[in-house]
Amino acid sequence: MNAVSIQAIPLPDGAITLYRDVFKAGHDRLFQALYTETSWQQQMITLYGRAVASPRLSAWYGDPGAIYSYSGLRLEPLPWTPVLLEIRQVVTDLAETPFNSVLLNLYRDGQDSMGWHSDAEPELGRHPVIASVSLGAVRRFVLRHKKRKEPHLALELESGSVLVMGGALQHHWRHALPKTRQAVGPRINLTFRLIQRLEQNST
Numbered sequence: 001m002n003a004v005s006i007q008a009i010p011l012p013d014g015a016i017t018l019y020r021d022v023f024k025a026g027h028d029r030l031f032q033a034l035y036t037e038t039s040w041q042q043q044m045i046t047l048y049g050r051a052v053a054s055p056r057l058s059a060w061y062g063d064p065g066a067i068y069s070y071s072g073l074r075l076e077p078l079p080w081t082p083v084l085l086e087i088r089q090v091v092t093d094l095a096e097t098p099f100n101s102v103l104l105n106l107y108r109d110g111q112d113s114m115g116w117h118s119d120a121e122p123e124l125g126r127h128p129v130i131a132s133v134s135l136g137a138v139r140r141f142v143l144r145h146k147k148r149k150e151p152h153l154a155l156e157l158e159s160g161s162v163l164v165m166g167g168a169l170q171h172h173w174r175h176a177l178p179k180t181r182q183a184v185g186p187r188i189n190l191t192f193r194l195i196q197r198l199e200q201n202s203t
């Protein structure tokens with residue numbers, strides 16, 4: 001690992017730490033490998049009762065039986081690839097916690113985005129630790145508290161950085177990756193997660 005800069009961001013009701021330059025030497029190689037090797041899909045998601053095409057491409061990888069359900073989707077994991085296992089080892093060491101699955105998102109340009117949500121699905125358990133790896137274009141990641149009237153917190157997530165979210169963050173905060181009018185290239189985000197109960201005999 002490179003010389004990593006660590007920024008613990010003090011927040012009420014949650015914990016968040018930004019590690020910069022984690023993949024400094026290898027982030028272009030990792031981006032290219034994931035860009036070409038990942039089985040990218042454009043999912044149809046259910047928003048406010050309507051089926052809409054997700055404004056990004058995504059893919060779900062993990063241990064057998066690590067099923068993830070959100071926005072009306074039920075995702076069966078694809079098997080780990082060497083590059084995903086390489087990244088998982090680094091984030092497991094950083095976050096000091098195991099991960100058995102990863103959601104990949106490809107934001108093709110500034111018009112691709114992720115709306116306000118929290119990662120509080122029951123299969124992630126009570127206080128999930130989620131490690132979010134950014135590769136490619138720098139994009140703004142925003143958080144807002146569900147109840148407190150405070151300005152949004154905005155973080156510019158650089159290529160090679162890892163954001164670790166933990167504590168009660170997913171219960172008290174929402175996060176999003178807004179669109180931007182700036183001309184930005186593609187960005188890949190990987191959120192490593194621990195599904196608490198692996199399903200037997202999943203198809």
Ligand SMILES: O=C(O)CCC(=O)C(=O)O
Binds near residue numbers: 103105114132157175
């Ligand atoms: O792309 C990002 O940085 C955010 C991804 C995210 O919010 C998620 O996967 O739940």
